[in-house]
Amino acid sequence: WTLFSWLFLSIGILLGAKWAYVELGWGGYWAWDPVENASLLPWLTGTAFLHSVMIQERKDMLKIWNMVLIVLTFLLTIFGTFVTRSGIISSVHSFGNSNLGPLFLLFMFWAIVSATYLIISRREDLRSRNQLDSVLSRESSFLFNNLIFVAATFAILWGTLFPIISEAVRGIKITVGPPFFNTVNVPIAIALILLTGICPLISWRKATMNNFLRNFLIPSAVFFTALILLFAVGIRKVAPLLTFSLSAFVLTSIFFEFYRGTLSRIRYHDENIFTGFKNLIFKHRKRYGGYVVHTGMILIFIGIAGSSSFKTEKEKTMKKGDTIKIANYELTFTGLDQYNTPNAQVSTASFRIKNGNKYEGLATPSKHYHPLQKQTMTEVYISSNLREDLYLILGSINTNGSVFIKAEIIPLVAWIWIGGYILIVGTLFAMWPSKKKKSFLETKPLAKKNKEFVQLPQV
Known part of the structure; x- marks a missing residue:
């Protein structure tokens, strides 16, 4: 049941990030908005529980x-629902003020008292x-893992509630x-990545020094090799480098x-590599x-580090025929198309994309104005590959036909979504029920003799 709820919470966070990236048109997937934070808090404590419950088992x-x-995750x-519905914290995702806030507070107080009792x-x-x-055991590494998750939860909760606390204390x-x-x-994320690699390498109960050194030798060599190579190719920022x-x-x-697990099966069970x-x-x-879930999370961390540390952007007001250059891309404004649909007035700008010496087609970011709602929606253009995303946002449109364009190159962001898919697959695989082994009584039919059942031995 924990994996089931954790899976849907993870999917919700990933879908929210994807929606923000594709639909909101501000060039990001996470803004540390209070409602975003509220969705992350139970995920952190739930993840901590998934690790510590293995020690209990x-x-x-x-x-x-x-x-x-468990109680913290529920609360x-x-x-998160309280933040969304009460209007106590300003957020673009909140649903405004309502009279449900006091009811949620009362329920949370009752839940805390009941759970404590x-x-x-x-x-x-x-x-x-x-x-x-x-201390040198897998149990200890899980405990450190829990402490880091709880520290992250407290830090995010403190930052989310700080406007309320500061107003109450200082006005x-x-x-x-x-x-x-x-x-x-x-720093918390980097520590979590480190523990994610350490935990599988340490034995349960107590790891001997020989076991510790043997298991860490090759992964540590890979770490230092990657560190040197990345530094040599020009990555100097500490966070993405680590x-x-x-x-x-x-x-x-x-x-x-x-x-090692497959090799053990081959050696002791006389199986081929695939079996x-x-x-x-x-x-x-x-x-x-x-x-598999850990692999997905690592890819997500890689995507976050790359997209947040090495994003480049340029802004320019462009007339027809003007060109803007960003990284290896050259974007030429070819014209503005404006037309009406039954629900909106649409303005679409066209840009010819040239990547190096290769033309890659047209980019068509647009704006949709909805007269009934009196709202303008931005439709961004995204050209994505495993290395980077070209992200175009259409800004203001002037009466002379010129447009304001914001172009961004966001590296490695595709790995966030790939990591998310892998996380989902790994969770489904982990929670999928295994075939129950049939007992002796189920596998052996009851023998009959002279139309009477023969007493079978107790098993």
């Missing part, structure tokens, strides 16, 4: 902590039966913008998990489905 530990994470989901009253049943054997509403969230969460290098480290560690790989992943769906 294997070691019978962290029961109280897991209950706290933060209600909090239940956890305290049943603390003996929830008490851990075991303890950590070593002045101080808005916290993207610089705060980026400054706080970029993100890309650590991503190579993580992907290598995940690859070796599949490699061994198939049996490996289908007999351990949660584990290897989780690795």
Whole structure:
């Protein structure tokens, strides 16, 4: 049930980011808007629970902590609805003021009191039966993982509520913008990427130094090689440099998990490579489905790092025949087409695209004015490949036929959506029910003798 809800929360966040990128026409997919933040908060605590519950399953530990994470996830989901419906926080995504705010607050208060009472009253049943054997263990890495997720949750919640807190304390509403969230969460994200690579390499209970060094040797070599190569090709910004290098480290560690598991099947079960790989992943769906999810998340981090760190943009008012150059692209304004539809007045600008010495067709960003709603909608033009997106936004249209255009080159953004698809596939694979093994009584028909059942042995 946790994977099911986490999957739909992940899909909702990805669809929201895609919608913002394609439909809103401002050149981004995440703006740290309060409602966006409210959707991310339960995802963070839910992800923390998915990791810590594995310790509970294997070691019978962290029961109280897991209950706290479940309650937090539920409360933060209600909090997101409260932010959206109450109008207490200004957001382009909120639905305005309503009288539902006090009801949501009352419900959240009741939920907190009830959950606290239940956890305290049943603390003996929830008490851990075991303890950590070593700091150098997979259990410890999961605990660090949880602390980082909770730290990110607190930082985002604090930034989201800060305007309300500042107004209540000082009488002045101080808005916290993207610089705060980026400054706080970029180091947290890098730490999460590092732990994503470390966790599969450390043994449960206690990792010996020999095991630690043997498992880390090749992934660490890949990390330092990637770091040197990326620095050599001109990447000097610390955040993307570490993100890309650590991503190579993580992907290598995940690859070796599949490699070692398949090799073990070949060696001990006398299977060929394809049968061994198939049996490996289908007999351990949660584990290897989780690795697929981690792969998707790493690709998302790569896309975020590339698109946020290396985006370039240019703006220009252009007449017919004018050209704007950005990166390897040369865009020539060929004309403006204006026409009416039953619901809107449409203005479409055409630009001939030249990438290096190659023509790539026409770009047609447009604006749609809807008289009944008195609203103008921007339809952006996006040309996407695995390396970068060409993103064109049509601005103001002047009476002399000239237009204001904003052109952006956004690197690696396609990997965010690819990573999202992989995340969905991995989650579905992990949660897909395995075939139940039939018991002895189910596989062996009851024997009959003289029309009477023979007593079968107890199993």
